[in-house]
Amino acid sequence: MNPQEAPLAGPAGGPVVRTVLGDVPPGGLGVCDAHDHLFLRSPLLPGQELADPVAAGAELRAFREAGGGAVVQWTPRGMGRRRGELAALARATGVRLVAATGLHQAVHYDPELLGRIRTELAGLFVEDLTTAPVRAGLIKVAGGFHGLDAHARWVMAAAAEAHHATGAPVAVHLELGTGAPAVLDVLCGEGEVPPDRVILGHPGRSADVRAQLSAARSGAYLAFDGPSRAHHPTDWRLFDSLAALAEAGHADRILLGGDTTTAAARAVGGGPGMPYLLSTLRPALAAELGEEFAARVFVGNPARAFAAHWH
Template sequence: MGDPVVQTVLGPVGPQDLGHTQTHEHLFIDVRKPPPPGASPEFLRRDQEDIRLDNYYYARRHRISRHSRLDSVVDAKEEIAFYRAAGGGTIVDATPRGLGRDPRALREVSEASGVHVVMGSGYYIAAHQPPEVAAKSSAEITREIVDDLTIGVDGVRAGIIGEIGASWPMHPQEAKVLDAAVTAQRETGASLLLHPGRDRRAPIDLIRRVEKAGGDLSRTIMSHVDRTLFSVAELAEVASTGCVVEFDLFGQESSHYEYADIDMPNDATRIDYLIALRDLGRLDRLVIAQDICHRTHLRKYGGEGYAHILENVVPMMRRKGLSAADIEKITVGNPSSLLSLRL
């Protein structure tokens, strides 16, 4: 094997070339959902509206269809240009198969912007999996993931496994996909990005499943902890397993959260958690992102954009006591280590 490289949509690059990296974003994704049973004509009309200033909040709160799909190459190029201008070097596009992943479009955006893009692989939660997943064996799914990483789709190779979706309790199809993903990790050495169910027990449950299947916890990223775990003790428990803890909802600060009865932390609270985990000696287990996956997260539609961490969060991190070395470790060093592969 040669020196470690990071597999991007434009080919392998050196880990030292990534720069500031956000480990969980989406340039293209489709998370639309069917309208609720008995939805009124007014709801159905508003669900199909384009996003404007006068319906921005409604679109974001109710996740209307136009809000829940990123499919414009033009928008992606414009938005990623802000990220590049702010100092962004790399984005992990965590969109897996069946969720609007578009390898050719990712390549086009990366070429136009100069931003390294790392593509994901695998499948999301059962409710968003393509129907054919039900008939596939774990071995067949493993082969798909390994092929994504080693051969590619339309000439574009994945560089990470995930995001692998889990509900709570875990659906049998999700368990099958997770088993396949861990096998693919063992075969390729790629990092594994997990989407836990919305329950405090879910992250540790997933970690135990990965461990039982022989996965590498040091290269396993537990995403969405900022909507799942709400104490330093819980977060420290996850980090103590060797798993990487990902705070990836920076910029999403509304107290309203459609999917669970929680109080969503704000960015300042997220930074407090980072500091607490640093003080516990877990600095090397931390990464951050924004999980941009809706149109109203984009600047063009009134949102924070991919550069929010660089423009707004990093200065707050400094103000609250994280050193330049701490910030570099979280945003550059840890991601480059996780994304490195020996091909």
């Protein structure tokens, strides 16, 4: 058996992270890119699909050489997540990979497809998480700009139901970094998902540090991302946000990822790519906020955020 390919069982009663090759103890992730994409397609990105397994493998090897141990892919259902390829890449590169179920915003899908699955969505999520040949380890959903439409509320209700059936963490796309209060109201209020099972993506795409502090006080995780060509305007304010959160006592709520969404943003495509997190961002983070903080953000926090008591 490949050393990564653990059976779907963890320590008795303890939390585990569900990777594409099986469940592993939380400490088995190592250094983690907490939000990225190896495969992705959308009608909103014509001609920019991430669909090349060879390029994905090269990116993972570069990340591994930089000291990386795990990548969490947030690509949900219907957007070309290619779980079989993820399993093959995990075996070939030695990087642990966590896949997603869930749905993105409605604009990424054929309306007829959404209509066909309307009454069975939670069941599809549960199947992906528990019985699929290559299993997902988190549920990805998406909010809108400063609010939630009917589609988002439907998907989040299904995600909450699937969380209660499985224990899986729920990862959320915040549109331009906004809307966290509405998301938390639906998931944690109406859906009764514990806040520490929720991971809010893209908080740094809004410059509102007060909103970030409020989200951290809720108990949710904040997954900052975007060191790529598409999102570079967020880079200059990243450290201010992280310092404010750390000073307020929320260093244990912070995650970091690359969120590579185009081939040009990959290291193998000329962009910073996944290795940038460790070759450039991590040393700068350690110099600014301390080595203990950097280790917490890249190792300790992901181990807790993506682990679950699966059932």
